[in-house]
Amino acid sequence: MRSTRTFNSELVALRPVMLKIAIKLTRDRDRAEDLIQDAMVKALECQHQYQPGTNLGGWLHVIMRNICYSQTRRARIVQFLDAAQAGNVLAADDPPQCIEMLDMRAALAVLPMNIRQAVMLAAAGLSQDEIAVMTGVETGTVKSRISRGRNMLRAALGADSLRGRFEVSAEAAGREMLGEMVPA
Numbered sequence: 001m002r003s004t005r006t007f008n009s010e011l012v013a014l015r016p017v018m019l020k021i022a023i024k025l026t027r028d029r030d031r032a033e034d035l036i037q038d039a040m041v042k043a044l045e046c047q048h049q050y051q052p053g054t055n056l057g058g059w060l061h062v063i064m065r066n067i068c069y070s071q072t073r074r075a076r077i078v079q080f081l082d083a084a085q086a087g088n089v090l091a092a093d094d095p096p097q098c099i100e101m102l103d104m105r106a107a108l109a110v111l112p113m114n115i116r117q118a119v120m121l122a123a124a125g126l127s128q129d130e131i132a133v134m135t136g137v138e139t140g141t142v143k144s145r146i147s148r149g150r151n152m153l154r155a156a157l158g159a160d161s162l163r164g165r166f167e168v169s170a171e172a173a174g175r176e177m178l179g180e181m182v183p184a
Contacts, residue, residue, distance in 0.1 A: 018036050019033075020126065020130065022035045022036050025064065025065065025124075035064055035067060039063045042067065043063055055134075055135060057134040058134065104153075104157065107152075107156035108153070111149055111153070115149040118135065119145070119149035128142045128146070
């Protein structure tokens with residue numbers, strides 16, 4: 001069993017990588033610092049759930065992502081629209097794009113976990129070397145996983161149907177994942 005001291009030192013060692021991911025998630029350095037602190041507190045609270053021998057960086061990434069999503073969801077619920085703002089809100093935020101994002105999420109969900117992780121981290125803007133460090137595999141393995149993941153997504157979504165999709169900021173990750181398939 002991993003000692004608490006070892007676990008804590010590994011958490012501290014992963015902080016620079018966590019900061020890069022947190023900044024990409026929040027797009028704000030102060031919020032990123034808060035997110036890292038929340039994730040570290042949660043990791044320490046749930047240390048007993050961590051399985052030694054597995055990828056601590058990946059486990060922390062999931063914790064950070066889930067905290068960020070929860071905070072974003074809560075912020076949307078708390079936000080009240082006044083009458084002037086209510087007129088500017090689009091119904092269903094453009095239903096065709098919502099459907100396309102649901103298709104992308106479904107296609108991502110069927111990818112094997114190690115491939116999905118590499119594709120999502122690449123889409124978040126991490127370099128292949130950073131992904132390799134975080135996942136504990138060689139850079140060549142990361143390149144291979146990203147390539148296989150893109151090919152699997154193309155097959156699942158249909159290469160022709162991908163042209164022209166994912167052109168708003170929420171879909172930037174899809175654009176990066178699909179590289180040359182979607183014009184910028």
